Structures are given as structure tokens and as C-alpha cells.
Amino acid sequence: MQLHTLTIHEAHEQLKKKALSSQELTQSFLKRIEEVEARVKAYITLTPEQALEDAKEADRMIARGEMTALTGIPLAIKDVICTKGIATTCASKILGKFVPFYDATIYRRLKTAGAVTLGKANMDEFAMGSSTENSSFGPTRNPWDLSTIPGGSSGGSAAAVAADECIASLGTDTGGSIRQPASCCGIVGLKPTYGRVSRFGLIAFGSSLDQIGPLTKDVRDAALMMNVIAGYDPKDTTSVNTGVPDYTAFLKDDLAGVTIGVPREYFVAGIEAEVDTAVREAIEALKDLGANAVEISLPHTDYALSVYYLIAPAEASSNLARYDGVKYGFRSSDKGDLLNMYKRSRSEGFGPEVKRRIMLGTYALSAGYYDAYYKKASQVRTLIKKDFEKAFQTCDVIVTPTAPTPAFRIGEKIADPLQMYNSDVFTIPVNLAGIPASSIPCGFSSAGLPIGLQIIGGHFSEGKIMQVAHAYEQQTGWHKKRPLL
Amino acid sequence: MKITRKEVEHIAHLSRLEFNEEEIGAFTEQLNSILTYFDKLQEIDTTAVEPTSHAIVVTNVFREDEVVVPSPREANLANAPDQEGYCFRVPKIIE
Structure with missing residues (x-):
């Protein structure tokens, strides 16, 4: 048995039976990382010593009979989530040697549940991008074809799961950054409802949009991760104080009585023919x-x-004002007055896409343009939100392609920001409305690259989404395909 | 032209960023094409539409005013690029 191919629930069964220890499981992942990481580059920081220590503690928890669904399970954490004592970089030079002295609430929850940390996953700098090419540590590669992108911004988190370099991972999604990489890498990604998961300790990008969620090998694993990370946190006033169901209770094998909505605006010019075909076939399978x-x-x-x-850039320009070369992170060695220090530190510390978004956001918020841009956008946002509210009066979930194309080649779109932004055309409306959505594999292109199906639900309907995703996955088995590395 | 070179320089200053001549030129071009793309928003009449700033309506989150132990000063300062005597050190501010 190849231990690194197990899902969370499969590994859990083995651990529970004591047929396997978390230390053995963790060792097998460290070995797998040694074999493939040089090609995939999914991680920014690896923490093998921490992982073995966590595994030892997990084995003690199991021996004491204090096991949870995640006890002893090796995970990767996107490097935008604060981990006490482990460098947290946001894939940016400006955070320098930043080591948080506290844990993000969700990381604490995972640790308390007995999970094992393998390392911090690569990403687009400050989660801004759709390809993980905007990382100051260099790009991550798609395990299905190393010359293509893994998607972004949670590209490292997705590639690590697809390459069996962890069992599951955490990502973040501001405009599609969990779902689009899940689609590119042929795995399951879930972006929860805005407010469902605490963001305390998540480094902010677009505060009205950001949400943390799981990337996993199947839907049951996503449900198990959600059972631990969902819930109210007094330290995050945008988290919503409403009960958390057992998400595994939603996983059934049929869809009797479920109505799926197919929005005509998502099947338009610009979508690749193979993607269109795969998604239409998926809709037929759901009907079956x-x-x-x-x-x-x-x-x-x-x-x-x-x-x-x-x-998103307006919120980012405000959130990223905190990087001033004073409190933490990088400061330019260029001497001069305070203004010069700010400008030099920020100009040397941020990469090109982050600067572009700070500029765009500052412009949209600046005197004379606020009404024409930011206010206008916020009003149209209301209309987009209402579109979904109206749609959910006639259907339970909405299904669409996750992205208009499968993974593209590294370097293909990096010089044209608008082209790159278009990768998120089907995922962005969900963040604007604050609703949950998942991407699950629904086929492959003729070039052998995964295609993703997006399932969207109303506020706090993660369970319904997972019901549909699980039934489809069990029927089709796409999630069982793994890349040859 | 949506945005001129001079405006780009002004926005850079507000953003506390600086660019060389070539970068300013490239930004002017890119921001112009992005802002032109945004023109399609003007097609929609939003006269009576309330703006959305948050997707989930949460208002007035209160908590008890309790004394808690703050994070230690050493921890707060540990990541600073320059510090001295429990202070962040910065270039001279007052002339």
C-alpha cells in the first residue's frame, strides 16, 4: 500500500485500527516530498521536524483514546495563514523573515484536533494571481503536466494534494483561489460561505471577500476538514455565530428531489469546447x-x-498599507528620510502584480474617482448578489464550469493582466455574493489536463453542495485519477 | 486616455511606491486598458441601488470589556527590522 495516496478517512481507519501509526504515515509523506518536490515546488517552507513531533503527539493522543478525524493526518498550510514559530511569507519579499508569535484560529483548531503540519504551501504573492507565477519563491508546477500552471493563488496547496505531497491542505479564496487551482489540479476544493470560517490570523487581501477552505482528494475529506475549521470565533467579528452541522451527514448517494440550476450566462464564447462538453456531461450524470x-x-x-x-484592489491597497518597513518584515537598506524609507521598502519588497493592484485600488478610491469606480462597483455588486438570491428561489444548487480553460502553460498569460484576470470569470461572482462553492473533477482534456465542475449554493448551504458533489464523485470516480510523477 | 502619466505618478506617491520612467510608462498603458475594460459598468443604471460593502449583514458586534493579557512587548518587536529599547527605530521624522 502506498501510504501517501490515502485520503483522510482511509488513513483514519488505519490509524484507528492501529494498523498504521501517524509517525509511519508522516515518514511516507516526507519520503514522497523528497522524491517529487524538486519538480513540483509546492512548498515554500518544509517543517519535517515539526511534522515528526506532531506525529509523535498524535500517536500519543490515539493511544490515550483521544482521537479525532484529523488526528495524525499530515497537512499543508497555505503560506498566508499565521503559524506560530514557523515563517509566514505570503510568498512576498516584503514580509522578510516574518515569524508569527501566534496561531491563526483555524491552524490552532487543526493542531488541537491532532493534525500534522508538513509545511507552508506556495502561492501567488499576497494571494493575488491565478497561476502561482507571482510568487517571489518561483512558480509551482502542475503535477499533471509540469510545463503548466497549477492555478492560483492556492497553487501550492492544490499541487501538494494532487502530487500526494500531503493528504489535504488549506487554501484561501478571494476570487476563486481555492476552486480554480482545485480545477487545474483535478482535486476537490471548497470555498465556504463568507463568515463560516474564522479569519483571525489570515493575512488580509480583500477583507469583504477572503475566505479559508479545504483542498482535498475527495468530498468526504472536505466534509471532515470543514467539521474542524467551521465555526464562530470571537476574535473575528465577521465570523457568523450560527451552528455547525456534521457535514458528513450530507453525503448520500442519490440526488432525488434536488434541483440544479444551469445559468445560461456561463456557457458562452470564451469557454473551451472540451470544458463545455465535460460540464454538460456532468449535468447529465447529475440528472441520472x-x-x-x-x-x-x-x-x-x-x-x-x-x-x-x-x-478587491481597493481593499488590498488599504490592507497592504501596513507594510511600511517599521513593524515587521523587510526594510530597504537605502538611507534617507522617512518617506524615502517607506517608498524604497515597499518598491523593493512588493512584486509587480501586487504593485499593480495597489495602484489600481488607490486610484479607484482616490478623490474624484471614488463614485465612478468604487461606489459604482459596490452597487453592481448588490445586483450580482440579488441575481443569486433570485436563482435560489428556483433551484438548490447551481452548476457551472469552474474555469473557462484547463491549466495553461507557465508564462502564457503573465504579460497580459486582463487575460490572466479572465481565468476567474466563473468563480468571482460567488465571492461578491459571499456564498459557498466547490470545484470537483469532472473529466480531462485531450491533453490529459483535469477539468473542474463548480457547484454553487446559497449562504451556509455547504452541506447541500457536498451532497451533490459526493453523489457525482461516487458515480463517476474522476477523483480517483492521479498524475504520474 | 483614462489616466495620464502624471496621474500615475501621483497615484504612485499616494501608494508610497516609486517607479522608473519605463515602469511608469508600462503602468500607464496597463491601467488604461484595465480602466477602459471597466467602462462596461457604466451601461448599468444603478441610481436606486444600495452599495454592498459586505456580503453577509453583520452589525454591532459587541463583547464584554474585559482586561486581557496583551502579547508581550518582546514578541511584538521581534519581527521589526530595527528596534531599540522597546521602540521601533525609524529614520529621523522631525527636522
Whole structure:
């Protein structure tokens, strides 16, 4: 048995039976990382010593009979989440040698549950990008084809799961950064409802949009991760104080009585033919499982990209003002007055895409342009949100492609920001509305690259999404395909 | 032209960033094409539409005013690029 190919629930069974120890399991991942990491480059920081120590503690928990679903499970954490005593870089030079002295709430929850930390996963700098090429540590490669991108911004988290360099990982999603890489890498990604998961200790990008979620090898694993990370946190006032169900209770094998909405605006010019075909076949498969499909309309879809690329950079320009070379991180060695120190430190510390978004956001918020750009975008955001509210009066979930194309080649879109932004055209509306959505594998292109199916639900309907995703996955088995590395 | 070279320089100053001549030129071009793309938003009449600033409506989050132990000064200063005597050290501010 190849231990690194196990899912969370499969490994859990072995650990529970004492057929396997967490130390053996963790060792097998460290060995796997040694074999493939030089090619994939999924991690920024590896923490093998920490991992073995966590595994030892997990084995003690198991021996004491204090086992949880995640006890002894080796995970990767996106490097935008604060981990006490472990460098947290956001893939940016500006954070320098930043080592947090506290844990993000969700990381603490995972540790308390007995999970094992293998390391911090690569990402686009400050989670800004769709390809993980904007990392100051260099790009991550897609395990299905090393010349293509793994998606972004949680590209390292997705590639690590697909390459069996961890069992599961945490990512973040501001405009598609969990779902689009999950789609590119042929795995399951879930972006929860805004407010479902605490963001205390998450380094902020777009505060009205950011959400943390799991990337896993199947839907059951996503449910198990959500059972631990979901819930109210008094330290995050945007987290919502509402009960957390056992998400595994939603995992059934049929879809009788479920209505799926198919929005006509998502099957348009610009979507690759193979993606279109795979998603239409998936809709047929859902119908075979007992679901009822209806055509719906989300009329403001075409405006979502513009709205997002005004709101997210505006929030980013404000959030990233804190990097001033004083409190933490990088300071330029260039001597001069205070203003010069700010400007030199920020100009040397941030990469080109981050600077572009700070500039765009500052412009959209500046005197004379606020009404024309930021306010206008926030008003259209209301209309996008209402489109979804109306749609969910006639259907339980909405299914769409996750991205218009499979993974593209490294370097292909990096010089053209608008082209790159277009990768997120189907994922962005979800963040603007604050609703949850998942991406699951639904086939492959003729070049052998994974294609993702997006399943969108209303606020706090993660369970319903996982029900549909699980039934489809069990029926089709796409999630069982693994890249040859 | 949505945004001029001079405006780009001003926005850079507000952003506390600096660029060389070539970068300013490239930014002017890129920001112009992005802002032109945003023009499509003007097609929509939003006269009576309230702006959304947060997707989930949460207002007035209160908590008890309790004394808690703050993080230690050493920890807060540990990541500073320059520090002295429990202070962040910065270049001279007052002339």
C-alpha cells in the first residue's frame, strides 16, 4: 500500500485500527516530498521536524483514546495563514523573515484536533494571481503536466494534494483561489460561505471577500476538514455565530428531489469546447442520479469581473498599507528620510502584480474617482448578489464550469493582466455574493489536463453542495485519477 | 486616455511606491486598458441601488470589556527590522 495516496478517512481507519501509526504515515509523506518536490515546488517552507513531533503527539493522543478525524493526518498550510514559530511569507519579499508569535484560529483548531503540519504551501504573492507565477519563491508546477500552471493563488496547496505531497491542505479564496487551482489540479476544493470560517490570523487581501477552505482528494475529506475549521470565533467579528452541522451527514448517494440550476450566462464564447462538453456531461450524470435540472439566468454575470477588479484592489491597497518597513518584515537598506524609507521598502519588497493592484485600488478610491469606480462597483455588486438570491428561489444548487480553460502553460498569460484576470470569470461572482462553492473533477482534456465542475449554493448551504458533489464523485470516480510523477 | 502619466505618478506617491520612467510608462498603458475594460459598468443604471460593502449583514458586534493579557512587548518587536529599547527605530521624522 502506498501510504501517501490515502485520503483522510482511509488513513483514519488505519490509524484507528492501529494498523498504521501517524509517525509511519508522516515518514511516507516526507519520503514522497523528497522524491517529487524538486519538480513540483509546492512548498515554500518544509517543517519535517515539526511534522515528526506532531506525529509523535498524535500517536500519543490515539493511544490515550483521544482521537479525532484529523488526528495524525499530515497537512499543508497555505503560506498566508499565521503559524506560530514557523515563517509566514505570503510568498512576498516584503514580509522578510516574518515569524508569527501566534496561531491563526483555524491552524490552532487543526493542531488541537491532532493534525500534522508538513509545511507552508506556495502561492501567488499576497494571494493575488491565478497561476502561482507571482510568487517571489518561483512558480509551482502542475503535477499533471509540469510545463503548466497549477492555478492560483492556492497553487501550492492544490499541487501538494494532487502530487500526494500531503493528504489535504488549506487554501484561501478571494476570487476563486481555492476552486480554480482545485480545477487545474483535478482535486476537490471548497470555498465556504463568507463568515463560516474564522479569519483571525489570515493575512488580509480583500477583507469583504477572503475566505479559508479545504483542498482535498475527495468530498468526504472536505466534509471532515470543514467539521474542524467551521465555526464562530470571537476574535473575528465577521465570523457568523450560527451552528455547525456534521457535514458528513450530507453525503448520500442519490440526488432525488434536488434541483440544479444551469445559468445560461456561463456557457458562452470564451469557454473551451472540451470544458463545455465535460460540464454538460456532468449535468447529465447529475440528472441520472435523480436531480432535476432547470435553466436559470444570472443576468449581471458579465459585469462581475470589473466589479471584482475594482473592489478587491481597493481593499488590498488599504490592507497592504501596513507594510511600511517599521513593524515587521523587510526594510530597504537605502538611507534617507522617512518617506524615502517607506517608498524604497515597499518598491523593493512588493512584486509587480501586487504593485499593480495597489495602484489600481488607490486610484479607484482616490478623490474624484471614488463614485465612478468604487461606489459604482459596490452597487453592481448588490445586483450580482440579488441575481443569486433570485436563482435560489428556483433551484438548490447551481452548476457551472469552474474555469473557462484547463491549466495553461507557465508564462502564457503573465504579460497580459486582463487575460490572466479572465481565468476567474466563473468563480468571482460567488465571492461578491459571499456564498459557498466547490470545484470537483469532472473529466480531462485531450491533453490529459483535469477539468473542474463548480457547484454553487446559497449562504451556509455547504452541506447541500457536498451532497451533490459526493453523489457525482461516487458515480463517476474522476477523483480517483492521479498524475504520474 | 483614462489616466495620464502624471496621474500615475501621483497615484504612485499616494501608494508610497516609486517607479522608473519605463515602469511608469508600462503602468500607464496597463491601467488604461484595465480602466477602459471597466467602462462596461457604466451601461448599468444603478441610481436606486444600495452599495454592498459586505456580503453577509453583520452589525454591532459587541463583547464584554474585559482586561486581557496583551502579547508581550518582546514578541511584538521581534519581527521589526530595527528596534531599540522597546521602540521601533525609524529614520529621523522631525527636522
